């Protein structure tokens with residue numbers, strides 16, 4: 401498919417595209433176009449001669465029309481949403497309303513579109529969206545969508561319920577009307593699906609040409625949804641990446657390397673040298689302080705980077721063991737030093753508060769570590785400190801979302817300890833919005849009813865209260881024996897593995913990264 405090079409350039413609907421597929425991102429154009437998943441699925445669907453796929457993004461209070469042909473949402477036979485962040489659930493409701501589509505799945509008839517959800521949130525916990533969506537893609541779209549679309553095409557003339565039953569038989573598809581155990585599906589070889597920008601636009605948060613270097617992360621950080629959702633590290637081969645970079649040259653954009661921990665890519669230095677050798681600039685989605693190299697930091701500096709972001713997450717040695725991130729203080733200072741050597745003086749540090757087994761002395765350690773880094777670097781220091789939100793299918797899925805009072809005090813400790821130091825800024829997400837996120841992330845089907853009445857987080861809080869639901873119930877610690885709303889999904893690792901990891905966190909025991917030949921969690925046996 402030809403790459404569209406100008407903003408919002410309409411794509412002529414392909415002749416013979418029997419099925420009109422609306423690919424919807426529940427946020428604004430700039431945000432959605434920075435999501436590589438949208439590019440991948442757009443290309444994949446339009447490569448099928450039977451499908452014509454057009455894009456939809458959130459538009460405030462206006463009629464919802466496709467970017468390509470300005471067709472209303474309800475004129476499409478299938479609407480697929482990419483749902484990667486819980487706060488976007490309300491935007492799904494908003495978009496369906498603006499698109500004049502019945503929000504409740506059970507009220508749709510044979511003449512209404514089939515509404516599908518994919519993305520991390522759909523893969524890990526469909527329950528809070530079960531009343532809205534007809535079907536969920538559990539796992540990676542590249543391998544699930546082709547058979548799903550074949551089934552959608554071949555069942556075109558069936559009544560809606562019979563059709564949905566057929567869809568529920570496709571591997572990796574969960575249909576709430578026909579509940580059953582569903583196994584997450586994986587892309588085995590990334591090289592089979594080159595992933596890069598397919599629409600090049602200046603109108604994106606990341607104004608770059610995006611290329612995915614790797615998927616999954618073998619570091620086993622116990623809080624991390626991305627780490628568990630994509631799990632087994634899979635690298636794209638260097639030759640494929642080089643070809644994608646050469647193809648990108650004609651657009652003259654900065655190359656944005658995407659992946660969970662870019663610095664873990666085995667040939668990262670060679671890749672950086674190649675990009676710079678082609679006279680291109682580069683940027684990365686994230687890197688780890690213990691695998692970042694001089695070459696990578698130099699390449700980022702050459703790409704105009706002025707602030708280096710490092711994610712220690714916690715401040716004390718105890719909490720480092722709890723979260724299993726595997727970063728030492730030496731790693732963190734070595735990364736700062738690499739930044740300074742490359743001429744980068746300003747740093748942004750990511751931390752969380754309210755993690756399981758944490759107390760105020762651990763929070764004080766965050767302040768101490770930050771002060772030492774500030775002294776060491778001399779430049780501006782920005783601390784991004786956010787409440788920890790427990791996520792399904794991670795070892796911390798049973799942990800409580802911390803009490804509001806505790807989080808307020810933790811932030812107060814940090815602000816108090818750092819206020820007399822110039823050049824240090826603390827930014828933090830509001831505790832209320834983190835609470836809503838925590839309710840949504842581990843929510844059940846009961847809150848689905850509340851979400852479909854809510855176009856904003858404020859609506860949700862109001863409707864949640866009016867329905868007599870209890871925040872404490874959703875934010876509480878869960879017992880290891882409790883049946884969780886997402887337990888019916890098979891992610892390739894069993895609950896016992898997560899329980900062991902939770903207990904290792906409690907006992908401050910580390911877990912080594914993935915390695916060749918490892919069979920620990922079971923995922924490598926199903927990929």
Ligand code: SF4
Nearest residue numbers: 617619621624627660
């Ligand atoms: S290194 Fe840890 S935090 Fe980063 S993506 Fe991997 S598992 Fe997540």
Ligand code: SF4
Nearest residue numbers: 914918919920921924
């Ligand atoms: S089986 Fe081992 S190598 Fe494979 S994903 Fe699980 S922990 Fe990682």
